[in-house]
Amino acid sequence: METLLVIEDDLGIQKQLKWTFTDHEVITAGDRESAIAALRRYEPKVVTLDLGLPPDEANASEGLAALQQILELAPKTKVVVITGNDDKDNALKAIAMGAHDFYQKPIDADTLDIIVSRAFFVANIEHENDRLKQSSLDDNGFIGNSPQVQQVSRMVDRIAPTEITTLLLGESGTGKEVLARAIHERGPRAGKPFIAINCASIPETLLESELFGFERGAFTGAHKQTKGKIECAHGGTLFLDEIGDMPYPLQAKILRFLQEKIIERLGGRQEIAVDVKVVCATHQNLQGMVSEKSFREDLFYRISEVTINIPPLRERGEDILLLSRAFLQSFAQQFGRKLTGFTEEARAALMAHNWPGNIRELQNKIKSAVIMAEGKQISDLDLMLMPATEESSLRQMPLNLKQVREAAEKHAINRALTMADGNMSKTAELLGVTRPTLYSLMDKYGMEKPS
Numbered sequence: 270m271e272t273l274l275v276i277e278d279d280l281g282i283q284k285q286l287k288w289t290f291t292d293h294e295v296i297t298a299g300d301r302e303s304a305i306a307a308l309r310r311y312e313p314k315v316v317t318l319d320l321g322l323p324p325d326e327a328n329a330s331e332g333l334a335a336l337q338q339i340l341e342l343a344p345k346t347k348v349v350v351i352t353g354n355d356d357k358d359n360a361l362k363a364i365a366m367g368a369h370d371f372y373q374k375p376i377d378a379d380t381l382d383i384i385v386s387r388a389f390f391v392a393n394i395e396h397e398n399d400r401l402k403q404s405s406l407d408d409n410g411f412i413g414n415s416p417q418v419q420q421v422s423r424m425v426d427r428i429a430p431t432e433i434t435t436l437l438l439g440e441s442g443t444g445k446e447v448l449a450r451a452i453h454e455r456g457p458r459a460g461k462p463f464i465a466i467n468c469a470s471i472p473e474t475l476l477e478s479e480l481f482g483f484e485r486g487a488f489t490g491a492h493k494q495t496k497g498k499i500e501c502a503h504g505g506t507l508f509l510d511e512i513g514d515m516p517y518p519l520q521a522k523i524l525r526f527l528q529e530k531i532i533e534r535l536g537g538r539q540e541i542a543v544d545v546k547v548v549c550a551t552h553q554n555l556q557g558m559v560s561e562k563s564f565r566e567d568l569f570y571r572i573s574e575v576t577i578n579i580p581p582l583r584e585r586g587e588d589i590l591l592l593s594r595a596f597l598q599s600f601a602q603q604f605g606r607k608l609t610g611f612t613e614e615a616r617a618a619l620m621a622h623n624w625p626g627n628i629r630e631l632q633n634k635i636k637s638a639v640i641m642a643e644g645k646q647i648s649d650l651d652l653m654l655m656p657a658t659e660e661s662s663l664r665q666m667p668l669n670l671k672q673v674r675e676a677a678e679k680h681a682i683n684r685a686l687t688m689a690d691g692n693m694s695k696t697a698e699l700l701g702v703t704r705p706t707l708y709s710l711m712d713k714y715g716m717e718k719p720s
């Protein structure tokens with residue numbers, strides 16, 4: 270039973286109201302002081318407040334003061350103000366101060382019951398909304414309510430305060446970097462540097478100097494002493510993304526850094542002590558690579574003190590719509606579009622899609638849909654997802670997987686180019702690939718590049 274606080278100095282009306290609200294636990298208070306004490310003690314979601322309280326029963330000053338105090342102490346409380354039958358001015362004043370509703374005497378039990386029930390309804394919806402917001406979106410912009418992701422989030426909470434080295438495993442675009450950042454932000458190193466480096470995107474020859482830095486003259490072009498990413502992360506966290514792409518010879522050096530917390534810059538002789546927490550990630554099967562001897566076993570054990578498996582988006586059920594709504598909101602704001610949500614067909618299409626590119630793919634799809642949508646809601650057509658059930662389009666498609674992939678890639682590149690007005694950086698961003706990857710894909714398919 271929910272608690273209703275009735276603030277009323279007339280004992281007869283107090284009794285009447287107790288009889289009226291039989292569905293609630295009614296607490297009564299006859300003046301401001303006892304009302305505030307009851308508010309603190311019972312934290313009611315809804316309060317009825319007679320504005321004519323002692324010592325100023327004939328006026329509303331004491332009642333309005335009580336209202337102000339209630340809203341200061343518990344701003345979410347729904348206060349239904351009860352006034353004399355010709356006291357509309359004070360009723361409106363109370364609404365302007367933040368009261369939820371007002372009711373003019375004489376009291377009609379049924380009407381007041383409806384008003385109070387409605388106030389509880391609104392209070393409960395707001396409460397639920399706050400709860401969802403809190404559980405689905407934390408300070409790091411990490412969205413997810415599905416049990417799988419909540420479990421991952423709990424693991425992050427446990428890892429964050431420790432110095433343990435974590436390995437994040439998950440398909441591309443599942444949010445490995447977002448989680449690495451959460452491990453950093455939720456721990457004592459928050460506020461210190463978070464440095465991410467993608468071992469796959471840096472040529473083998475440059476990776477070592479990127480990570481360890483170099484002394485002046487260490488190699489041709491080394492004009493001045495330069496700190497590497499590891500040193501830059503001192504005091505904070507280093508995120509080694511795609512650790513599976515770390516060249517074998519460099520793996521020994523990384524192992525030494527992890528074990529001894531000491532590095533040497535290229536061309537340098539001085540040992541530099543570094544205090545860095547390390548998070549690694551990969552979409553590759555590291556254990557398989559260890560068996561094939563392309564990844565050092567000792568390094569594998571060193572980086573996987575704790576392993577977190579991040580589920581692919583297609584297994585995250587309700588999160589697909591949760592993330593879609595969040596991306597819709599942020600892109601609509603970014604592009605100044607007034608969109609209210611998704612049509613039912615669009616929601617069904619989002620749920621039915623397989624999301625091979627995971628959250629990054631979802632983000633890109635929603636972004637282009639926000640730009641393209643003509644109606645107030647995003648439709649399934651705006652999303653341009655291939656409907657799984659549409660046989661006709663399936664029949665027209667080649668069956669050879671390589672051809673299917675190439676046709677889909679070409680189609681996506683063309684669409685992104687159009688959306689980005691031929692700007693290659695923007696096109697690459699829309700497609701979720703790097704510029705060099707975009708160039709090489711376009712070369713592969715003999716596509717003309719915009720001048």
Ligand SMILES: Nc1ncnc2c1ncn2[C@@H]1O[C@H](COP(=O)(O)OP(=O)(O)OP(=O)(O)O)[C@@H](O)[C@H]1O
Pocket residue numbers: 410411412413439440441442443444445446447448510552628629632
């Ligand atoms: N839980 C989440 N809530 C909100 N946005 C997310 C979440 N997870 C990922 N994203 C967004 O999805 C995109 C991809 O995430 P991220 O770069 O972390 O994935 P990744 O697994 O590291 O990808 P890759 O392996 O390709 O580097 C980013 O734009 C990120 O902001």
